[in-house]
Amino acid sequence: MSVSNRTSSAALESRRSPLLVFAGQSNRPLAQAICDNLGVPLGHSTTEKFTNDNIIVHYEESLREGDVFIVQTFSTPVSDSIMELMLMIDAAKSASAGRVTAVIPYYSYARSDKKDSPRISIAGRLVADLLQEAGADRILTMTLHSPQVHGFFKVPVDHLSADLVLSEHFKGCVPNANEGVVLAPDAGSIKRASRIARLLDSGLAMIDKERVSDTEVVPRALIGDVEGKTVFIVDDEISTAGSLVETVNIARSMGARDVYVAVTHGVYTGPAIARIAGLDVTQVASCNTVHVPDSKIREAGGKLAVLDVAPLFASAISNIHTGASVSTLFS
Template identity: 45%
Template structure:
């Protein structure tokens, strides 16, 4: 019996990224119809034979989140009913990840619910990147390959010559300390943190800073930004404490109109992000780095039953 062939399909959430992934690994993007009926219901048809094939479905659950999630679930079901050998869902950005615990009475754990839906639809494996919290991997009853965007960010930071004794990596909140510590260790830099107080879902008041940023280049690191409130308040605080420059490295930028307005204030010299979801710079200092090669290499290794551990390493480390 011959080994299963490799097939890559995508929904409508981030087709350019899927095309870049396919270009990087030298396989054509699979032909599938993914559209909607006039009443809003999603419709999927896979337009080629995938019986016995190793199928990868690329789909971020970004805005409109619920619509793209339904597309993903229906594509998984279509592939399963078409007798695919294995179905791996490639989710560069996993939505609902911030709803990962019961932090108040009578609320759901939606990150777990979404994981259940993906497994129930027929997925055999998950490939994702920079989850909001590591424990979400345990919400799935199937294997999860969790990548980090840090190697991509590291290469960019190296190119702009930020890596030096003068650089300090800062977490804009307490929850991001583990991620910031990993970046600081990787780059041989000092570590800092902002203690913040959230006043509403869209408003954050930065209160104090732990660490010395005076006369230093600051790199803020975070996994998600939507309104840029946390980043802007942290950046403003860095400026007030004498930082020479402030850049932000954010894995997933779901930039709302409020975020663009805040970025125009100029507190951040550069927002460095990835194309895990579509991002429009709109003339602002936003640098979008591609994670296509990273995800493409992971897809090849999964397909060939090889370890993905090497993808966590950065050149020279």
């Protein structure tokens, strides 16, 4: 390398914006784990709520010209999480941040992606508009419930997949995972199930369901063979676990030997934990995109497992910061 090239490279390095990672209140353990993997400290900020329920956020360090990443998952209370994220984005832009990336491990409003009932809002698009209006320059997320929500954004979106994490987890649980069957709980999950089946080199099956009303879907048949085999049920999220119970019961009735479940987002609302505790499964695993408190793990009778996606998010943040390809993380 010539002296001039070395000089220009050094000058470019010196001009690179510093990498700054901050977190809202929804999932600080994941944000800290991401920072640990990156080898950078978690930035200092405070969030307060006034007596009138208004939120205020304050950064306790300079953000000027920084490459700022704000980690905030849309978990309970979801509205507070969204509002806090928008305030953090706006405050960062006001503090002269060079670029602001909203890191949203779980984008809960991705479920509202279409007008399937009269006089309703397509909330997935509305929240996307709000985040962009607040000043987000980029979005980093994982396993959107509806991939088309990606198109609601007019800024770049990096959409990570947990498929590799889920498949490696299954391999660790079952030595001969290739002899099992990946079961998609419905037609909407078949693409994800097919990818994981290829990663495991295993069989594939699907439950065919019929919608009988706007709110009720009933299973009609299981397409594939699960008799005497280990079954791996995969999905994007578990909320109340009603669909999970239904899927597990069908697999058991068709002769499944052992049942393992793995999803990206373990939301576990309402009766979910009680249902899982009484479910005839070996294990239910979810990623730490949503924080699962120890109390829920205990209540589930040891059936819950939490998979770490912090290294994947850290690699994506590092690649975005340096301008490297994010798609290489899916190889």
